[in-house]
Amino acid sequence: MLDKLKQLITFYEEVLSMPHRQEVARELRNEDDFFLLLLYSEMIGIPNPVYYYTLELYPYIIEKFHDWHLRMGMDKSPMTGIRCC
Amino acid sequence: MSGILVALIGMVIFALGYRYYSKFIAEKIFRLDPNYVTPAHQFKDGVDFVPTNKFVLWGHHFTSVAGAAPILGPAIAVYWGWLPAFLWVILGTVFAAGVHDFGTLALSVRNKGQSVGTIADKLIGQRGKILFLFIILILVLMVNAVFAWVISNLFIQYPASVVPVFIQIPLAIWIGYAAYKRNLKMLIPSLIALAIMYLTAIVASRTEFLQIDLVQYMGGEAGAGLFGLGAVSTAFLIWIVILMIYVYIASTLPVWKLLQPRDFINSHQLVVGLGILYLGLIFLNPEMTAPMMNENPDRNWLPLLFITIACGAISGFHGLVSSGTSSKQLDKETDARFVGYFGAVGEGILALISIIAVATFFANTDAFAATYTSFTQANAVGLGTFVEGAAKLAEGMAIPNDIATTIVSIIVVSFAATTLDTSVRLMRYIIAELGVEYNVPAITKTHVATTIAVVSSAALVLIPEGPNGFGSGGYLIWPLFGTANQLLAGISLMLIAIWLKRLGRNYAVALIPMIFLMFMTLYAMFQQVIFEWSWFGDNSNTLLFVLGAIIFVFAIWISLTAFNALTKKYDDPLDKEK
Numbered sequence: 042m043l044d045k046l047k048q049l050i051t052f053y054e055e056v057l058s059m060p061h062r063q064e065v066a067r068e069l070r071n072e073d074d075f076f077l078l079l080l081y082s083e084m085i086g087i088p089n090p091v092y093y094y095t096l097e098l099y100p101y102i103i104e105k106f107h108d109w110h111l112r113m114g115m116d117k118s119p120m121t122g123i124r125c126c
Numbered sequence: 127m128s129g130i131l132v133a134l135i136g137m138v139i140f141a142l143g144y145r146y147y148s149k150f151i152a153e154k155i156f157r158l159d160p161n162y163v164t165p166a167h168q169f170k171d172g173v174d175f176v177p178t179n180k181f182v183l184w185g186h187h188f189t190s191v192a193g194a195a196p197i198l199g200p201a202i203a204v205y206w207g208w209l210p211a212f213l214w215v216i217l218g219t220v221f222a223a224g225v226h227d228f229g230t231l232a233l234s235v236r237n238k239g240q241s242v243g244t245i246a247d248k249l250i251g252q253r254g255k256i257l258f259l260f261i262i263l264i265l266v267l268m269v270n271a272v273f274a275w276v277i278s279n280l281f282i283q284y285p286a287s288v289v290p291v292f293i294q295i296p297l298a299i300w301i302g303y304a305a306y307k308r309n310l311k312m313l314i315p316s317l318i319a320l321a322i323m324y325l326t327a328i329v330a331s332r333t334e335f336l337q338i339d340l341v342q343y344m345g346g347e348a349g350a351g352l353f354g355l356g357a358v359s360t361a362f363l364i365w366i367v368i369l370m371i372y373v374y375i376a377s378t379l380p381v382w383k384l385l386q387p388r389d390f391i392n393s394h395q396l397v398v399g400l401g402i403l404y405l406g407l408i409f410l411n412p413e414m415t416a417p418m419m420n421e422n423p424d425r426n427w428l429p430l431l432f433i434t435i436a437c438g439a440i441s442g443f444h445g446l447v448s449s450g451t452s453s454k455q456l457d458k459e460t461d462a463r464f465v466g467y468f469g470a471v472g473e474g475i476l477a478l479i480s481i482i483a484v485a486t487f488f489a490n491t492d493a494f495a496a497t498y499t500s501f502t503q504a505n506a507v508g509l510g511t512f513v514e515g516a517a518k519l520a521e522g523m524a525i526p527n528d529i530a531t532t533i534v535s536i537i538v539v540s541f542a543a544t545t546l547d548t549s550v551r552l553m554r555y556i557i558a559e560l561g562v563e564y565n566v567p568a569i570t571k572t573h574v575a576t577t578i579a580v581v582s583s584a585a586l587v588l589i590p591e592g593p594n595g596f597g598s599g600g601y602l603i604w605p606l607f608g609t610a611n612q613l614l615a616g617i618s619l620m621l622i623a624i625w626l627k628r629l630g631r632n633y634a635v636a637l638i639p640m641i642f643l644m645f646m647t648l649y650a651m652f653q654q655v656i657f658e659w660s661w662f663g664d665n666s667n668t669l670l671f672v673l674g675a676i677i678f679v680f681a682i683w684i685s686l687t688a689f690n691a692l693t694k695k696y697d698d699p700l701d702k703e704k
Contacts, residue, residue: 054313056185057390059178059455061305061312064382066173108171 077102077109084119127414129407129486132208136216136478140471143220148228148467152460155626155635156232162459165239175239175454180461183452187465188472189393190447191227194276194541196438196477199608201484201512203434205504206427207419208485214431215481218439219474222639226615228466229622229636230445234453235462236625242449242618249624250691256563257687261613261680263556264673265442268607269549270373270583273542275600276509278365280542282358283510284535285339286330286528290323291539294391295372295384297322302387316390320398323391324533331532340364355596362597363588369546370584377551378576385547392540399537402520402530403479410522412486416494425501429653432646433608438477440643442614444470480512487515502665505601506592513538553579589669602670605654609647609677613684616643620688628696637692644685651678 080095082088089095099106107125110118118125152158166177178186203211230242237245243262246254281288297319304310330336340361344351351360376384437443452465488494497511498504513534520530554575561569569575592599619640626633651674657663659671 050313052181052185054311055179055182056189057313057316057393058311059182059186060386060389061382063173063176064386065306068382070171070173 073105074109074112077106081120127418129410129412129414129482132212132414132482132485133404133407133478136212137475139216139220140474143224144467144471147220148224148463151225151228151467151635152463155631156229156462157631158232158460158462160458160460162235164235164456164459165453166455166457169239169454174451177457178455180457180464183455183457183461184465184468184472187447187452187469189389189396190451191437191441191444191469192396192473192476192541193437193545194273194538195436195441195545195607195611196473197480197512197538197541198276198509198604199435199438200477200480202504202508202604203431204416204481204484204508204511205420205498205501206423206431207417208414208481209418210427210431211435211481212478214435214439215474215477218435219470219477222440222615222619222643223444223470223474224467225635225639226440226442226619226622227444227448227470228462230448230618231453231456231462231466232459233622233625234449235456235459239454240449242445242621245449245621245625246617249621249628250687254687257680257683258617259556259560259563261442261610261617262446263553263560264677264680265607265610265614266549266553266556266579267583267586268603268610269545270553270579271586271600271603272607273546273549274366274369274583274587275603276542277369277539277546278362278597279509279600280513280535280539281338281365282341282361284513284532285337285342286327286532287535287539288338289330289336290326290532290536291543293326294319294323294388294540298384298387298391300387301390302383305387306382312387312390316387316394319391320394323536327532327536328529331528358598359596366584366587366597370580373546373550374576374580376547377554377579378572385544385551388540388547389544392544395537395540399516399534400476400479402523402525402533403483403516406519406522407479407482407486408522410519412519414482414485415488415490416485417491420498423501429646429649430501430605432643433605433612433650435477436608436611436615438473438480440612440615440639441473442611442616442618444473445615445618483515483519484508484511485515487511487518502602505604509538509601550576550579550583553583586669590667602667603673605650606670606673606677609651609674609681612643612647613677613680616640616647616681617684619643620684620691623688624691627692633692640688644681644688647681648678648685651675651681 080098083092103125107118164177166175169175170177200211200215203214233245234240234242237248240248243255243258246258301312301315301319304315305312341347341349341357344357344360347356347358349357351357352363353360355363379385432439448466456462456465488497497507513531516534517527517530520534521527525533554572557575557578558570561567561575569578586603587600588597590599590602592602619636622636623633623640626636655671655674655678658665659667659674
């Protein structure tokens with residue numbers, strides 16, 4: 042009985058928190074997108090003195106990079122030499 | 127006839143509709159496939175596309191679509207007797223709303239989780255998308271006007287509800303802060319907030335100085351107000367201005383600051399409201415004292431009934447929720463039946479209790495006839511009668527009448543305020559999108575678009591003259607809100623029909639409700655525009671005439687587009703995807 046009640050409360054909380062969870066994820070993604078833009082600002086013409094170092098991060102974020110350029114409205118990788126798709 | 131029996135009959139028909147009709151549609155028409163890779167899996171990104179348990183998704187879908195509209199429409203429509211309203215809610219939910227909500231969900235799932243507007247662009251072309259945008263614009267404008275009136279009217283009628291409703295705002299901001307910045311769970315804080323609101327309601331119901339009664343402050347209904355207006359007109363004006371300032375701020379703030387935490391609190395209120403009403407009904411077992419059919423209505427139920435009850439029988443707004451968020455989170459395609467169809471049933475259950483609350487409220491048929499004297503009067507008193515009727519049902523739960531009245535009015539105001547917030551925000555987006563479409567960069571700016579949205583809504587609610595003067599006639603917009611909502615549903619049903627036709631399936635399940643809706647909308651608008659609102663009509667009103675004429679033209683446009691799209695031969699059946 043107690044278990045069922047706990048299940049019900051968990052379910053109720055999940056229903057309530059669905060849009061909230063989505064909003065937190067969206068805010069986080071916006072911050073990540075901005076971070077990626079800072080990393081790869083060279084390709085839109087903004088000089089980035091640490092470009093070669095940020096490029097080193099590429100292997101760690103390759104999956105994110107692909108999603109990012111798609112989200113930014115670029116169907117293909119904007120960086121020549123780096124082809125994720 | 128017993129109220130419980132009416133509820134029971136309704137529930138049985140809903141259950142049969144879900145058990146058999148939705149199963150038939152799922153298996154034979156939409157041919158849902160449990161192995162189909164839904165957009166939630168295909169584009170999984172942890173933000174918009176997230177596979178979600180069907181019960182959780184239903185809960186979210188239902189709380190997003192349920193609001194004040196399925197309460198108000200049926201409360202007005204009881205004017206023709208409770209039977210026509212009951213039948214339209216039941217049959218509309220089973221054969222129209224269920225198919226519409228379920229269909230838009232299934233359609234969107236098969237189209238990468240895109241919204242109905244984008245799909246309109248794909249299936250009909252650019253014209254379809256623009257048509258869609260304009261209809262939503264009209265709808266949200268009506269929503270803003272009607273719900274601003276609903277809230278102002280309840281604040282004036284039930285002044286004890288003002289303080290608890292305004293206390294919700296700082297509480298919501300506190301919850302938003304706790305949930306986002308401190309990462310606290312929000313169930314307990316939102317329940318505490320609800321408890322504070324209801325405690326304030328109890329205290330305010332019994333303490334006169336906590337009842338913000340603007341009309342009394344100005345010396346009662348006969349008193350003089352500002353700018354040469356009467357006391358009631360001035361009260362309307364003040365509340366509408368305060369509301370518009372509030373929605374301006376609420377709709378430009380990030381959603382997590384105010385809008386979402388308010389929704390947490392209001393979701394509890396939906397559960398509390400439905401719980402109190404249905405339990406009260408069971409304990410009290412009241413008789414349906416309103417007549418089954420009103421023998422002498424001043425306006426015929428055909429076609430007005432079908433535009434008076436939109437939400438609760440069929441509502442185009444649901445398609446926006448189905449295709450906007452729910453379709454992106456559907457775990458399995460087969461879950462669409464439960465989430466979409468049963469979501470519509472949930473709304474039907476809310477509309478059903480609204481009918482019962484109003485129809486059991488009166489001492490006898492004469493008391494009903496004395497309140498619902500004419501259709502216009504029904505529009506004006508429907509909401510108040512629901513609040514009183516619901517409070518009477520709550521007495522079955524041993525809640526004193528004055529406190530129950532305050533709590534029910536708070537619930538309705540909260541629903542209306544949530545809808546108003548969302549709708550002003552939506553209007554701002556549409557204005558900005560139209561600005562992009564027609565190359566007017568000025569109106570794409572947030573504050574410009576919001577100002578246009580707020581000022582036009584305020585103007586629309588203030589212009590119609592009601593019996594209490596300036597500002598009190600917002601309810602006159604109600605039939606137009608119903609029609610705009612039906613038009614939106616019509617266009618979504620048309621898209622479902624076109625999609626099914628191109629798949630080579632039987633599209634009558636969507637086409638028949640669509641034709642029915644379009645016919646009723648055209649019929650009602652023709653009648654209202656020519657015989658009621660035009661310069662030689664019974665209640666000549668230029669504003670309503672212009673708005674009605676615009677909706678009439680849109681209805682013709684949709685009908686012609688549907689006819690063209692459905693008679694066109696397609697060389698590329700979409701069935702290849704399966």
